[in-house]
Amino acid sequence: MKASGLMKMLLLLLPAVSFAGGHYATVEGLKIYYEVDGQPSATLPPLLLLHGGAETIDTSFSKVLPGFAAIRQVIAVEQQGHGHTADIDRPLSYERMADDTAAVLEQAGFKQVDCFGWSDGGKVGLMFAMRHPQMLRKLAVSGANFRQDGLSPEAIKWLRETPAEKWPPESQQAYERVAPDPKHYVAFGHKWLDFFLGAPDWTPEQLHSIRAPVLVMIGDREGVTVEHAQAMRRAIEHSRLAVLPGTGHATLLRRPEWVLAILNDYYAAPMPAQ
Numbered sequence: 001m002k003a004s005g006l007m008k009m010l011l012l013l014l015p016a017v018s019f020a021g022g023h024y025a026t027v028e029g030l031k032i033y034y035e036v037d038g039q040p041s042a043t044l045p046p047l048l049l050l051h052g053g054a055e056t057i058d059t060s061f062s063k064v065l066p067g068f069a070a071i072r073q074v075i076a077v078e079q080q081g082h083g084h085t086a087d088i089d090r091p092l093s094y095e096r097m098a099d100d101t102a103a104v105l106e107q108a109g110f111k112q113v114d115c116f117g118w119s120d121g122g123k124v125g126l127m128f129a130m131r132h133p134q135m136l137r138k139l140a141v142s143g144a145n146f147r148q149d150g151l152s153p154e155a156i157k158w159l160r161e162t163p164a165e166k167w168p169p170e171s172q173q174a175y176e177r178v179a180p181d182p183k184h185y186v187a188f189g190h191k192w193l194d195f196f197l198g199a200p201d202w203t204p205e206q207l208h209s210i211r212a213p214v215l216v217m218i219g220d221r222e223g224v225t226v227e228h229a230q231a232m233r234r235a236i237e238h239s240r241l242a243v244l245p246g247t248g249h250a251t252l253l254r255r256p257e258w259v260l261a262i263l264n265d266y267y268a269a270p271m272p273a274q
Contacts, residue, residue, distance in 0.1 A: 022034075022035050022084070023035070023036065023108070024084075025103065025104045025107040025108065027100050027103040027104065027107075029088065030080060030085070030086075030088050030100065031085065031086065032077065032078065032079075032080075032085050032100055032103075032104050033077075033078045033083060033084035033085045034075060034076060034077045034078065034104050034108065035057055035074075035075070035076045036073065036074070036075050036108065037065065037069040037073070037074045037076075038068065038069030038070065038071070038072055038073045038074045039072075039073060040072070040073045041071065041072040041073065043268075044071070044072045044114065044267060044268070045072075045110075045112050045113050045114055045137055046072065046073040046074065046075050046110050046113045046114070047068050047072055047073070047074045047075070047113065047114045047115070047116060047267070048074075048075055048076075048077070048101070048105070048110075048113040048114065048115040048116070048125075049061050049065065049068070049074060049075070049076040049077075049115075049116055049117075049121075050076075050077065050079075050101070050115065050116070050117035050118070050121030050122070050124045050125050050128075051076070051077075051078065051079070051082065051083075051118065051120075051121050052118050052119035052120050052121055052143075053119060053120030053121075053192055053196055054082070054120075054171070054175075054188075054189065054192050055082065055083075055119075055120075056078060056082060056083035056084075056174065056175075056178060057076040057077075057078055057083060058083075058174075058178075059174050060118050060119075060121065060252075061076060061118070061252075062253075063252060063253050063256035064252050064256045064259055064260055067256065067257075067260040067264075068116075068260070068263075068264075071264065075104075075105070075108060075110060075113070077100075077101050077104050079097045079100065079101075079124065080092060080096070080097065080100065081184075081188045081191065081192065083178050083179070084178050084179070084180065085180075086179075086180040086181060086184075087181075087184060087187075087188050087191070091195070092191065092192065092195040093195075093199070094123050094124055094126075094127040094199065094200055095127055095131065097124045097127070098124055098127040098128040098130075098131050098132065099131065099132075101124065101128055102128065102131070102132045102135055105135060110135075111135070112134070112135055112136070112137055113135060113136065113137065114136075114137050114138045114139070114140075114267050115128065115129075115136060115138070115139045115140070116139075116140045116141075116142070116263060117139070117140075117141050117142070117144065118141075118142045118143060118144075118252060119142070119143045119144060119249065120144070120196065121141075121144075122141030122142060122143065122144025123141075123144050123145070123146070123200055125139050125140075125141050125144070126139070126141060126144065126146060126202075126207070126210070126214075127200075129210045129211075129212050129214070130206060130207075130209055130210055133210075133211050133212065136212045137212065137271070138212060138213045138214075138215075138266070138267055138271075139210075139212050139213070139214045139215070140214070140215040140217060140263055140266060140267075141214065141215070141216055141217065142217040142218070142251070142252065142259075143217070143218065143219065143222055143223070143224055143249045144216075144224065144232075145200075145224045145228055146200055146202045146206075146207060146228075146232055146235075147200065147201055147202065147228070148197070148198075148199075148200075148201060149228075150224050150225060150228030150229075150231075150232075151223055151224060151225075151228075152222070152223050152224070152225055154223070155223030155224075156197075159193065159196065159197060160197065163189070163190065163193065164185065164186045164188075164189020164190055164192075164193065165186055165189075167189065172185050175188075204231070204234070204235035205235075207232065207235035207236050208235050208236065208237065210236050210237075211237075211238070211274075212238070213238040213239065213240075213271065213272055214236045214238065214239040214240075215239070215240050215242060215262075215263070215266045216229050216232050216233050216236075216239055216240065216241045216242070217242045217244065217251075217259075217262070218241070218242070218243055218244070219243075219244050219247035219248045219249060219251050220243055220244065220245055220246065220247065221246070221247060221248040222247075222248060222249055223248075223249055226243055229241060229243070238272050240266075242262060244258070
């Protein structure tokens with residue numbers, strides 16, 4: 001799929017869904033929105049969901065969150081400037097988002113979690129694994145890159161040539177439904193694009209420091225190349241690679257039952273020997 005159609009396709013697939021359990025945690029002056037759904041499991045820790053860039057909990061996870069919450073407790077966090085969480089006058093960074101997430105978990109009373117990060121949320125998940133290893137049991141990432149050269153030329157071209165003013169109107173509507181300042185859409189869109197196109201640039205050695213098991217998921221028609229996903233798997237010691245045939249970036253929206261089956265099986269499997 002061409003990158004130019006990605007955002008529009010994602011938004012058109014999504015209903016306007018609102019899940020129960022909305023809360024705020026204050027972290028260094030930032031009021032961070034999060035939702036808690038489902039019931040604690042006797043065998044599994046809570047599952048942390050990390051949304052995509054310029055997305056919300058609903059737009060990223062509306063098709064899979066109910067399936068996760070049916071078998072375990074789920075906590076989903078909206079990062080700085082995303083969804084219900086207002087933007088503030090500080091740069092965006094994966095390090096800060098990982099630390100914000102850890103602080104939210106602490107305030108919510110979660111000591112250890114499994115994690116699933118989609119797209120930009122996958123990069124937050126990788127940084128969370130590096131900076132807060134004691135809080136993470138297992139991680140899965142889908143459609144995430146750890147270097148800019150992991151993106152396809154088509155994806156880079158679309159991102160560089162498509163400012164927020166040209167994003168599909170559904171994107172702005174999704175933002176305005178929940179944002180504390182609906183008029184901040186274009187300004188935040190520019191801020192996020194500048195951030196996304198400048199990061200990350202992590203080394204294999206940094207990824208090798210991750211001690212948690214990691215499932216690297218990728219569609220064979222992604223904006224992230226399969227070769228890059230293979231490099232990520234090689235860099236992380238306890239990792240697996242799942243290449244989903246005939247799929248693009250939005251597999252969890254188009255084929256939620258497939259994604260749920262893969263992830264639930266992965267999280268339920270025994271931990272690898274250390």
